[in-house]
Amino acid sequence: MDLTGAIWRKSSRSSGNQGDCVEVADNLPGVVGVRDSKDRQGPALTFTPATWRAFLAYARQH
Template sequence: MDLTGAVWRKSSRSSANGGDCVEVADNLPGVVGVRDSKDATGPALTFAPSAWRAFVAQVAERA
């Protein structure tokens, strides 16, 4: 999956001093990318937008 042009954003709940954070890119058509913020050149997972929305909804439900 080519993620060239992805605009990555970190959660607003992430602290400024690092930690265990993920970044999400949801600006590409038909795909949502997720990566480790400490390894920006490393691998990324990709999800269909509907699968990502379902995941986020389940996480929010349990928070």
């Protein structure tokens, strides 16, 4: 998956955890990218927007 042009952002809730967080890019059509903020050149996971929304809904409930 080509993530060129992805605009990566960290959650506002990620401060104070020693840099252990993920970055999300949701500006590309049809795909949401997720990567480790400490390894920006490393691999990234990709999800469909629907799958990402389902994950977020589940995480918010638990």
